[in-house]
Structure formats: structure tokens, C-alpha cells
Amino acid sequence: xxxxxxxxxxxxxxxxxxxxxxxxxxxxxxxxxxxxxxxxxxxxxxxxxxxxxxxxxxxxxxxxxxxxxxxxxxxxxxxxxxxxxxxxxxxxxxxxxxxxxxxxxxxxxxxxxxxxxxxxxxxxxxxxxxxxxxxxxxxxxxxxxxxxxxxxxxxxxxxxxxxxxxxxxxxxxxxxxxxxxxxxxxxxxxxxxxxxxxxxxxxxxxxxxxxxxxxxxxxxxxxxxxxxxxxxxxxxxxxxxxxxxxxx
Numbered sequence: 001x002x003x004x005x006x007x008x009x010x011x012x013x014x015x016x017x018x019x020x021x022x023x024x025x026x027x028x029x030x031x032x033x034x035x036x037x038x039x040x041x042x043x044x045x046x047x048x049x050x051x052x053x054x055x056x057x058x059x060x061x062x063x064x065x066x067x068x069x070x071x072x073x074x075x076x077x078x079x080x081x082x083x084x085x086x087x088x089x090x091x092x093x094x095x096x097x098x099x100x101x102x103x104x105x106x107x108x109x110x111x112x113x114x115x116x117x118x119x120x121x122x123x124x125x126x127x128x129x130x131x132x133x134x135x136x137x138x139x140x141x142x143x144x145x146x147x148x149x150x151x152x153x154x155x156x157x158x159x160x161x162x163x164x165x166x167x168x169x170x171x172x173x174x175x176x177x178x179x180x181x182x183x184x185x186x187x188x189x190x191x192x193x194x195x196x197x198x199x200x201x202x203x204x205x206x207x208x209x210x211x212x213x214x215x216x217x218x219x220x221x222x223x224x225x226x227x228x229x230x231x232x233x234x235x236x237x238x239x240x241x242x243x244x245x246x247x248x
Contacts, residue, residue: 034174038188039127041177046123051177052104052187053126055117055133057143058083058247060170060195063206066219069244070150074107079218079229080241083191084146085116092138099125099132106183126188130174133190143167143194156217161205167194173246193247222248 042051058081061068069079088096100122103109107118117139121129133139147165151157170193180187198206210219218238220229225248229240 034176035130038130038174038177042123042126046126046177046186049123049186050102050120051123051126052106052180052183052185053117053119053121053129053190054085054104054187055190056083056085057146057192057194058243059143059147059167060193060247061206062195063198063203063210063219066210066221067225067244067247068206068209069218069220069240070156071216072241075241078239078241079220080243081247082147082150083143083194084150085113085118087115087140087145088117089115089138089140092132095132095138096129099129101125101129106185126177130190143192147196154216156209156214158205161201165202166197168197169193170195170247191243191246220244 061082068082070082072078072080096119102120104116104118104120107113117133144165144167147167148162152159152162172190172192175189177186177188179185196202209217220240224231225240225244227240228242228244229238
């Protein structure tokens with residue numbers, strides 16, 4: 001190989017490498033566009049404003065093509081996925097205090113909601129908080145607590161059949177910062193979706209529940225979730241929360 005050929009090959013490979021890096025950066029930026037938008041807006045126009053963040057998880061429980069929903073605790077006239085807001089551990093208190101995090105007051109704070117990651121964050125620290133959340137340190141990471149509290153503890157599912165359960169992580173969805181007319185505040189919604197991975201015995205228990213209609217649970221097909229319970233030409237049998245579609 002001559003010197004000129006070597007230089008030409010190096011230039012071509014260098015160009016290929018640059019195109020690869022540029023493509024990777026473009027892909028990463030597109031995949032993280034909501035995070036980039038939230039960080040930019042909160043560090044800019046909302047820098048000195050308080051931003052409400054709700055960090056939660058939804059559990060997809062599907063049996064025979066239908067999804068299990070439960071009656072809402074706070075909004076009693078609707079059905080929603082099993083799940084709830086993550087909780088932070090005591091070890092996180094100093095970190096959250098350093099970020100200026102305060103408790104959200106849109107809903108009453110009681111023993112059940114204490115340590116919820118339904119909080120207020122100064123705009124300038126939103127990006128730092130979201131990075132802390134991504135690390136999954138000093139906070140709840142497993143969806144078992146809400147699964148137990150909403151299905152096993154009230155007796156919808158048998159304790160003997162569900163002494164524990166396995167879940168598959170599906171995805172994370174972070175919504176762009178928006179103004180909530182209902183709560184009259186700026187807010188960012190972040191939620192993880194998990195999927196129950198039942199044993200054969202647990203599948204049988206879910207079928208038993210599906211065959212036993214009750215006031216606090218329904219099984220709904222995907223189309224009903226997307227329509228939020230409405231059906232053309234008929235009164236809705238039940239109102240389904242928008243979050244039900246988010247878990248699909």
C-alpha cells in the first residue's frame with residue numbers, strides 16, 4: 001500500500017466513523033427528546049417556578065385478551081390500572097432536600113401517601129431530580145407493594161396463590177411538561193409499565209376473578225381501554241381512566 005492509498009483509506013474510515021457518531025447522537029437525541037425538552041424548558045422559562053412531578057408505575061395484568069382494572073382510590077367513579085406512585089426511602093431525604101424538593105399538596109397527605117414521589121421541584125433542579133430517579137437508588141423499584149395493596153390485601157386475589165409475584169419491566173414513559181388545568185400547576189408525569197408474569201396457578205386465579213364480576217374491578221379489552229369505556233350508541237358501562245391506555 002502506498003502512502004497516498006493509506007491516507008485515502010484513513011480519510012474514508014474517519015468519515016465513516018464521524019457519520020456513525022453523528023447518527024448515534026441523532027438517534028439518542030430523538031429517543032430522549034422529551035427529557036431534553038423538559039430539561040430545557042424547566043432550566044429556562046420555568047427556572048424559578050415550581051414544577052409538579054408525579055413518578056409512578058402501572059401494572060399490565062392481561063388474561064385471555066383482557067386487562068384487569070381496579071376502581072380508583074381517589075377518583076371513585078373510574079377504573080384504572082393497578083399501580084401507584086413510587087415511594088422514596090429515608091436514605092433519599094438529604095438528596096431531595098438538597099434539590100429543594102417539597103411535598104405536593106394537590107392531594108391530602110396522610111400515612112398512606114407519605115414519602116410518595118408526587119412532589120414539587122424547582123425548575124432549575126428538574127433535570128437533576130430526573131437523573132436521580134433514573135439511577136433507581138434510595139427509592140422503591142418493585143411494583144409488588146401496590147399489587148398487594150390493591151388486589152391481594154382486599155381479597156380480590158388469594159394470598160395462598162399470590163404470596164409473591166414476578167413482573168417484567170416493559171417501558172418508561174415521560175410526558176412533556178404541561179399545564180394541568182385540573183390541578184392548576186405545571187407538571188411532568190413519569191411512569192414505568194410492568195407486566196405481571198403469572199404462574200399457571202396464578203393464571204387460573206385470574207380467570208376465577210374474571211368470571212366473578214364485582215364493584216371494584218373489571219376486565220376490559222384493549223379497544224375499550226382506548227375508548228376509555230365509551231361505546232358508540234350506548235351508555236358507558238364504566239369510566240376508564242386515561243392511564244389505562246398508557247400501559248398498552
